[in-house]
Amino acid sequence: MKLLVHDIILPLGRTEEDLARFAGRRLKIPPSQIFTIEVQRRSLDCRKGRPPRWVHAIIIEVPSHLAEKLLKQNRARVWKPEVVEVPQDRSDRRPVVVGTGPAGLFCAWRLVQGGAKPRILERGPEVVERSKRWHRFIEGGEFDPECHLLFGEGGAGTYSDGKLYTRVQDPRVPEVLQVLVDHGAPEEILVDGRPHVGSNLLPSIVKRMRVALEEQGARFYFEHRLVDLKIDEDADGRSISKIVIEKDSERFDWDVDALFLATGHSARDVYQMLAKHRVPMSQKPFQIGVRVEHPQQAIDQMQYGDSAGHPQLPPADYSLVSKRSKDDLFSFCMCPGGEILPSTEQAGYMCVNGASRYQRKSPWANSGFVITLEPATFGDDTDPLAGILFQQKIEKAAFDAAGGDFSVPALRLMDFLHGRISKDLPDSSYPRKLTPTDLAEIFPPWILDPIRTGLADLAGRFREFAHPDAIITAPESRSSSPVRIDRHPETFESSGLGRLFPLGEGAGFAGGILSAALDGMRAAENWMSNTSSIGQS
Ligand SMILES: Cc1cc2nc3c(=O)[nH]c(=O)nc-3n(C[C@H](O)[C@H](O)[C@H](O)COP(=O)(O)OP(=O)(O)OC[C@H]3O[C@@H](n4cnc5c(N)ncnc54)[C@H](O)[C@@H]3O)c2cc1C
Known part of the structure; x- marks a missing residue:
């Protein structure tokens, strides 16, 4: 025993x-x-x-x-680890998965384990080509709207930080970690309380998973974009009959038995297309704020005190909250030894996120600091996509305010707290330019004030947080989806359109790599254990 x-x-x-x-x-x-x-x-x-x-x-x-x-x-x-029984699909139904982020990839993984042979669509390129184009952009090249930090093989997960934290007790969690290790992730993620893979290892892991899936009968279609749905409507309700796909400006359609839609929270054209077909969606709270960067040494000192520099200690992270104003300000996706990256899917719009490589060797530590916006604050409460319009307004203002060339709006943290525009900025991890910008040009006061109050509180509580070379960049606006695509709680089928299974972060049911992967696996299990998928009214 x-x-x-x-x-x-x-x-x-x-x-x-x-x-x-x-x-x-x-x-x-x-x-x-x-x-x-x-x-x-x-x-x-x-x-x-x-x-x-x-x-x-x-x-x-x-x-x-x-x-x-x-x-x-x-x-x-x-000690008796729980194991999930994978239902077997004995039909000849061929499901289609759209999106190769963690939700789509692990949905496909489960489908294949159950004997199904999914076709998997991805609007961006496969990961080797994606990496070339992405690096060309961050080194100063043109922006490619179909290939960036969010679109392309592996989705937003590919160049993410790869932190795999969760408080969820689900037997699928160790399974996901094991699959990642089997395809090249470091073994220590199986035991680390704060497992981390790193943006340099994830691309090859994603590629190996794709090869393994192909060997078991899955087929991948890169640079194939889902652009529309064809819908059957009868007395029993409405359901998808075909999907319309675009490849090199040519359009064609496929019959589908099930459409697992895992397109992430930044495929804004997908939400528009669903709205056109009256797919039920609702507003949901999301986070907005800034990304703060410090010298890593300052954070090590803040967290480890006299033990900073000990060879057994990794670059320090933190999890901070300020409750000083009516909106709590909290740290989000903290990346020790990391870099700040442009994370938009559209030219003309600016937002940032953070990542780090496996070794976390960069001399900077960055983290989002965000407040939660409730739907009542977005504007039109009858429009499920009002949160997206709100994000776009802020991201457009940020793009324009920083010069319209993917420079990021930035200030020294202490200048921001004292209401000054920085005369100069220290070196930073952001790969393109930083532009000193008045953040009042980007955020309305009811967002900017709690951010300023919260950061001032933290700078007062932790001496190192107020480091003179700490900067803030903005906006951090894509930490979660402002939309939920409504679905049945057990079958995961859309509550208004049969054969549609919205999943992952874009559907509003996940907020990170692990939760997206688990959502994808559960969706596949539910579908395989149901012999028929019925239309709904
Ligand atoms: C820089 C960065 C760092 C991050 N760090 C972490 C972290 O450390 N830990 C963590 O848990 N999470 C992190 N995240 C968040 C995490 O990556 C996402 O939560 C996760 O990837 C969501 O998974 P998903 O599969 O739901 O969607 P996504 O990963 O967004 O995948 C959606 C996929 O769908 C494709 N797609 C979209 N529209 C279409 C269409 N019409 N046709 C075909 N394909 C389409 C896209 O190209 C994309 O590949 C980070 C994100 C970023 C950007």
């Missing part, structure tokens, strides 16, 4: 070789009686007031009389 034991603490300077000794001490058993020991989870505890330390959950095997004693004393519990 294997036992799971939590809270085995190793101070800095100890290694996992010492685990048996520390576990023995905590469990009050001789270390020699621990036959096997395996790390199940490892996390860094750097709460203030004590030196950082590593906290482990371990899986052990001990003699049965000791196991019984530990269970009785509640010092351990039986």
Whole structure:
């Protein structure tokens, strides 16, 4: 019998070789009686007031009389990982998955495991070509509206930071991590409490997953864009009969049995097309704000204090909240050793996001700082796409204010807090130009004020946060979808259009790589366990 034991603490300077000794001490058993020991989870505890330390959950095997004693004393519990049974699809239905981000890719993965042979459409190019075009752009070249940080093989996940954090207890989580490891992700993500893959490793992982899927009968169609739907309507309701695809300006259509729509939160043309077909959608809250960048050393100092620079400590991250104004300001997608990137899908609009490579070696740490906007604040409460219009207004103002050449609006943090326009800006990770910009040209006061109040609060609480070379860039406007594509809670089928299965972040049911992947897997499982998909009114 294997036992799971939590809270085995190793101070800095100890290694996992010492685990048996520390576990023995905590469990009050001789270390020699621990036959096997395996790390199940490892996390860094750097709460203030004590030196950082590593906290482990371990899986052990001990003699049965000791196991019984530990269970009785509640010092351990039986380790029995849950496994999801994949339903088998015995029909000859051929589902279509649109989008190769984490939701689409893991939906396809599950479909293939269940014996289905999906066709997978992706508007952008395959990842090798995508990488060439993306790098050309960030090094100063032309913007390509079909190939950027968001579109192309792997979706927004490909050059993302690849943090795989979740609080969700779902047996699919270890499965997703294992699939990533099997295709090239570092093994430590299986045990790290804050697993991270990095934007330099993700492209090849995505490519290997595609090759594996193709070997099992899936077919990928790159630079194929879903542009329209053909709909059957009868007494039973409305359902998709065909989809219209565009490739090299030619249009053609395919019959579909099921359309898994995993097009992400930035395919604004897809939302427009769904609205045209009266697909039920609703407004949902989303976040907006700025991205702050500090020298990494300042953040290490802030988080690790005197232990900063210890060889066992990774570049420090943080998770911060200010409750100083009526809208909480909180950090989002913090990237130690990372870079700020332009994350728009359209020329004429500017927004940023952050990522880091596996080694997190850049000298900067960046993080979004956002507030949550409720639907009532977007404008027209009858238009499900009002949140997108609101995002566009801000992103257009940002693009224009910074000079209209993908320069990013930026200020020194302390200048922003004191209401000054920076005369100069320090070096930054942003690959194109930074332009000192009055952020009042971008955000209305009811957004800018809580951002300023919150950041001033943090700068007051943490000396290093107020570092003179800290900058803010703007806007961070795509941290989540402002739209939900309504669907049945169990089948995941659209609540107004049969054969349509909206998934992932774009459908408003995920907010990150792992949650998008899980949503895709669940959608595939639900579909395979239902023998027929029925139209809905
Ligand atoms: C820079 C950056 C860093 C990030 N860091 C993290 C992180 O560390 N951790 C984390 O959990 N999340 C992170 N994210 C967010 C994460 O990448 C997304 O939450 C996730 O990718 C959403 O997955 P998805 O499959 O729902 O959509 P997406 O990944 O957006 O994929 C949608 C896909 O659909 C395709 N598509 C769109 N329209 C069409 C069409 N009409 N026809 C055909 N194809 C179409 C797109 O080209 C794209 O490939 C980051 C995002 C960015 C941009």
